[in-house]
Structure formats: structure tokens, C-alpha cells
Amino acid sequence: MMSTFKSVLLAGTIAMAPLGIEAHAAPGEAPIAEVILPPAAEEAQADGASEAYAAQQKAKMEREMDEAIALIEKMFDTGDLPPVDPARLALAQKAMGALVPSGSLERMMDNLYGKMFKTLMGEFGGQSDMMLSIKTGVESDQIATLDEATKAKVSDMFDPYRKEREEQITKVVKPLISEVLADMEPPMREGLAKAYARKFTEAQLTDLNGFLATPTGTLYANEWMALQADPEVMLSIIKAVPPLITKFVDRAPQIEKDMKELPKEKQLSDFSDKELAQLAKLMKVDAKVLQEQRDMWNGPVEEEAMTDVAEAADDYAVDAAADAADAAAAAADAAADSADPAYDRSNWSAADLKRVEDLELAYENASIAAYQAAEEAAENARKKLPD
Structure with missing residues (x-):
């Protein structure tokens, strides 16, 4: 699954690729003749390309969402849980029908985001001191002295x-x-019903339904979800955040000390040749590839950069760097494909595609076999060499 960071980087690179294609032409090459289409044909072609691109992006997004959902299903796997008792499930479904009635999610979101949305629209809508300061370059303190009518003008x-x-x-x-929230309510009710059916007994669920049928229970069922986003609740939570942050700041030295008690994560530059060989064997890649990567980082010019990378690893910035590298490689491939559609495999014949894929597979197998043969040869040599 492609991370958000990689997706954004790749999308940006692909978007910029058409601007840079012309720069890759050899100095002596004549520019490619441009075919001028009639305006109507050009517009139709652009619309077709735009629709095709939109369809491709939608399909890609759907694949990535499927991968994300598969990962979440793996994280919250319910396969080892016992089956839900049908009688308890029926009672739980009745309770969820009362606790999550139609429109309840929208009411909660209105409580949470309604005022926030209006406030943000007011701040960023063009008449706030901040936005007028950004647009004009005049200090916001000076703008604050203007009356509202002048600001509006x-x-x-x-x-x-x-x-x-x-x-x-x-x-x-x-x-x-509203439509999206309404679509979310049925699966939410179903999931809650199964959870309640496993958590509560038949008698307890019967008692719960009895309470929800009372005037007080009905009022509670209609309001409990919206109350989670009530201004009183939100203000209390927000006001509790600064002390929590202060607590982390105050304990930062001790946290840092406790974290540093563990050895630092190894980088590829820390691996010996023997360790690289073991790593290559595990990953089924040529050890030379790993050695070249390690030696590149061990170069004298890179010493300062290596220090920065080692420190960044403690903050998990290395993950972002790896994402960027992967995305850059993917972006380069995408840019190359957009520059020359002949390299787009979807344009190849079935015979050509099969021939290339067969050769790629043969190359991969030969590389693995060569590595294994080299390891066996080295092991045989060790047996003959004196200790």
C-alpha cells in the first residue's frame, strides 16, 4: 500500500513531468513536429484523456483503499471469536436501532463541526483581520482598528x-x-449490534431495551451520541490538553534517558561483509547491491550526512526518507512512461510482454542461483583455508 506521503510526491512528480519532458531532448535533436488539431477535436481529445486519467486514478485509489481495509481487517480479525448468538444479536440490533437512529451521526457532526465550520469560514472567508493582513500586507493590529463595514468594503x-x-x-x-453519514449508519449499527451481543447477556440486553423504551431511555438514545460532541464536552477536553502537553514536556528528560538506554538502531552502514551476506541471503538479492549501498553511505563525503541520518532514525524520520526514495523511483518510472508511451507495458503485445517477463524471471532466478553458488564456493574455501 502506498503511503500518503509517497502518493502526494508521486502525484506531484507526475503532474510536473509534462513540463520537464522537453528538457530531456538531446542538444542536437530537432524538436518533434507538433500536430495542430482543430479546436473541437483538441477539446474532445483533452476531455477523453482527462476522463481516462480520472478513471485510472479512481481505480488506483480503490486498490489502495482495498489494501488499507485488508490491513485493518487483519489488525481487527474476528475469525477467532465465537459465533454471535442469534437471540442476543436480535436484541442487540433492537437496541442499536434506538441508540443509532437515522440522522444521529449527522447531529453529532453538526455539534462538532457546525460551529467550527462557520468559525473557520469567518476566519478564512476574506473579512477577518488575519486574511486581510495576508492579502494586503498591512499589520493585523492596524486592520483591527477598522470597523466591520470598512473591512467588508x-x-x-x-x-x-x-x-x-x-x-x-x-x-x-x-x-x-449528510449522504455519506447516512450511508455510515447501517454498518455502524450492525457492528455495534455484534459487539453488544458478545458483551452482554440476553437478560442484560432485554433490560437495556426495556430502559430505552421508557421516556428517559428514549431521550437518552436520541441525545447520547450528539452529546459526545457537545460544546461543554469539547471545551473540557480542549482545556485538558495543555496540562497533558506540559506533563510530557516536564518529563521529556527522563523519557529521553529511558529511550537512550536501548542500543541505537543499526543502519546498513554498520553491517559487516558477513552480515551483508546473511542479509542478502534472507532477502534473496545480490550481496553486491547491498555492499554498494553501504559503501556509498560510508564514503568520507557522507560522514556528516550519516550523523544526521542516525539521529533522524531515533525520530523515525528514516521511514519518511525511505518513502521518499521509493516514491521518487516510482515517480521517475512514471515520468519516463509519460515521456515515451512505448515503454508503457499496456501498449505491448501479449507475445512481447510474455517474452520480457520470462527473461526478467530468468534473470532473477539466475541472480539468486549465482549468489547461492558464490556462497557455497566461499564455504568450501573456508573449509580448506587454515583457521
């Missing part, structure tokens, strides 16, 4: 349709959010 000079724009955003986005 200044904002209107930049965007006379800003209010209509804000209303349009709300009008377009809110129905979609």
Missing part, C-alpha cells in the same frame, strides 16, 4: 462574490456530508 474589493461563494460551498458540501 475592503474584502469586497478582492472578492465581491465572497458571500455567495461561502454559501455555495455550504450548499454543495453539506448535502454530500
